Amino acid sequence: MIEDAAKKTIKILDQNGIVLNKNERNHIEVVDFGLNQLEKQGLQIIVYENNDRYCAKELVLFSNQTCPEHSHPNVGEEEGKMETFRCRAGKVWLYLEGESSERIQAKIPKGSEDYYTVFHEIELNPGDQFTIPPDTLHWFQAGEEGAIISEFSSTSRDEFDIFTDPSIQRV
Amino acid sequence: MIEDAAKKTIKILDQNGIVLNKNERNHIEVVDFGLNQLEKQGLQIIVYENNDRYCAKELVLFSNQTCPEHSHPNVGEEEGKMETFRCRAGKVWLYLEGESSERIQAKIPKGSEDYYTVFHEIELNPGDQFTIPPDTLHWFQAGEEGAIISEFSSTSRDEFDIFTDPSIQRV
Numbered sequence: 358m359i360e361d362a363a364k365k366t367i368k369i370l371d372q373n374g375i376v377l378n379k380n381e382r383n384h385i386e387v388v389d390f391g392l393n394q395l396e397k398q399g400l401q402i403i404v405y406e407n408n409d410r411y412c413a414k415e416l417v418l419f420s421n422q423t424c425p426e427h428s429h430p431n432v433g434e435e436e437g438k439m440e441t442f443r444c445r446a447g448k449v450w451l452y453l454e455g456e457s458s459e460r461i462q463a464k465i466p467k468g469s470e471d472y473y474t475v476f477h478e479i480e481l482n483p484g485d486q487f488t489i490p491p492d493t494l495h496w497f498q499a500g501e502e503g504a505i506i507s508e509f510s511s512t513s514r515d516e517f518d519i520f521t522d523p524s525i526q527r528v
Numbered sequence: 529m530i531e532d533a534a535k536k537t538i539k540i541l542d543q544n545g546i547v548l549n550k551n552e553r554n555h556i557e558v559v560d561f562g563l564n565q566l567e568k569q570g571l572q573i574i575v576y577e578n579n580d581r582y583c584a585k586e587l588v589l590f591s592n593q594t595c596p597e598h599s600h601p602n603v604g605e606e607e608g609k610m611e612t613f614r615c616r617a618g619k620v621w622l623y624l625e626g627e628s629s630e631r632i633q634a635k636i637p638k639g640s641e642d643y644y645t646v647f648h649e650i651e652l653n654p655g656d657q658f659t660i661p662p663d664t665l666h667w668f669q670a671g672e673e674g675a676i677i678s679e680f681s682s683t684s685r686d687e688f689d690i691f692t693d694p695s696i697q698r699v
Contacts, residue, residue: 412680484547509583
């Protein structure tokens with residue numbers, strides 16, 4: 358299933374004119390957050406660069422796929438990860454702390470309702486972008502047609518991410 | 529001429545499936561470095577994000593257009609800008625400090641030969657990327673078909689850039 362998801366990811370990027378090199382094609386990160394329901398809660402990642410100053414990734418979401426709620430906390434004296442999501446293709450609904458939107462467009466994954474707690478909605482279409490401040494709860498879901506997001510950020514240290522769902526393990 | 533170059537930039541990005549929002553379309557940075565020979569020595573830039581932690585831009589080069597030699601020096605206690613060039617379309621020859629390549633593929637802009645001094649060649653085709661260390665002289669030129677480069681970097685502070693050509697002013 359991981360291999361199928363990796364192939365599907367490459368195909369989606371190909372169709373949208375985003376070229377990966379051979380090494381990247383062989384190292385698509387398929388993340389199911391240990392929940393074993395990748396199509397509902399999961400994310401596909403290509404890490405272009407992650408050094409001690411900045412990070413850049415391509416994120417691919419399948420149709421209605423959701424990245425579960427989490428935050429990037431401060432680590433020691435260093436501020437938590439700050440990240441800019443730029444929608445390249447498809448549609449993304451991003452939710453973060455702040456005033457709840459009256460009606461949200463995403464569908465919260467069934468059985469996980471308790472672990473989605475922030476509902477300030479930002480809709481991102483191709484060419485739109487939004488910067489998520491450090492240490493801020495957020496989650497996001499693709500529309501029907503899936504989505505490609507370029508993520509520009511400070512250094513990525515996934516092992517410090519805090520997920521609302523206690524059963525999630527991000528390795 | 530600036531307006532024509534901006535329009536051409538938008539067209540190239542459109543043709544390659546890179547979507548800009550309205551504000552970005554209205555703020556294409558067309559840089560001729562004060563040399564008044566944009567087609568030979570110049571660069572078109574879309575700044576997606578530049579904050580005190582990271583920066584992301586799209587760089588567009590027309591056919592055989594050259595970005596002149598420069599470095600990003602350390603500023604006070606902060607290390608100079610570090611940047612990753614990812615070729616999205618076309619072809620780029622990047623030159624930086626280090627052992628000179630036996631034969632370089634770029635053509636040095638006529639009349640400016642004195643201001644190109646580093647010749648370690650890196651060829652970037654779509655999907656290839658290279659990270660330029662801080663405080664390192666570099667220049668780059670697109671191939672015949674032009675190029676689109678995604679630049680991921682630490683904070684951009686153009687006003688501190690040092691150009692080899694003393695007549696260049698980067699505002």
